[in-house]
């Protein structure tokens with residue numbers, strides 16, 4: 413299993429720069445290969461960090477992007493807790509009008525189902541299936557485990573990632589691509605989340621974490637590989653798992669310094 417690759421930068425601003433370059437390369441590569449770029453965003457602090465330079469990047473063909481959410485809170489789209497709202501406010505609405513991501517390529521939770529997280533999760537799985545459907549020679553349609561081009565993840569101080577929390581059964585889900593939780597230890601309680609089989613099947617996964625508050629957690633994930641921490645269970649078979657962190661968060665870790673930043 414490839415090791416984690418930790419890129420550490422002096423400031424959050426430098427993290428945003430590096431992430432912009434990472435996404436530009438990943439997007440170009442995927443569009444050349446398949447005509448589209450499928451990306452899942454997490455919520456929390458990540459969208460603002462990711463968007464800072466990305467929103468101005470004119471080398472990226474955003475019209476080919478399909479945006480999903482690594483996890484989502486079961487709330488309406490305009491709720492302050494909505495990860496969709498966060499990504500919309502931080503990125504989607506800020507893109508130049510001639511380079512916007514078409515609305516039908518932004519795959520958000522169905523608002524009509526936010527009071528039933530289980531239904532919302534299976535509905536979201538269907539939405540993913542429609543984009544990743546494989547069309548056979550005989551025009552038949554089948555779906556295999558989706559392979560996102562890129563999934564951007566955050567972590568909580570408890571080591572959670574997506575809405576996969578330590579000690580919760582969602583962590584062991586092997587069949588569903590999207591599952592639900594109604595007793596999240598972090599509010600709001602009802603959420604839907606990608607499962608580990610989907611996260612670990614992505615072409616690229618990048619964690620984006622800044623601040624000294626998560627330093628010990630990162631060390632326990634990256635160095636100690638403490639598998640009780642959900643983020644430590646993210647592991648790719650070919651690529652390393654990338655970490656874009658600031659120096660405050662990376663203290664004590666074996667990191668790739670900015671001068672050696674190469675993907």
Ligand SMILES: O=C1O[C@H](COP(=O)(O)O)[C@@H](O)[C@H](O)[C@H]1O
Pocket residue numbers: 454455456457458482483484495565566567568569573574575598
């Ligand atoms: O609840 C959530 O928390 C995590 C971490 O958020 P952060 O604000 O500490 O960066 C986030 O990755 C996840 O998407 C979100 O729903």
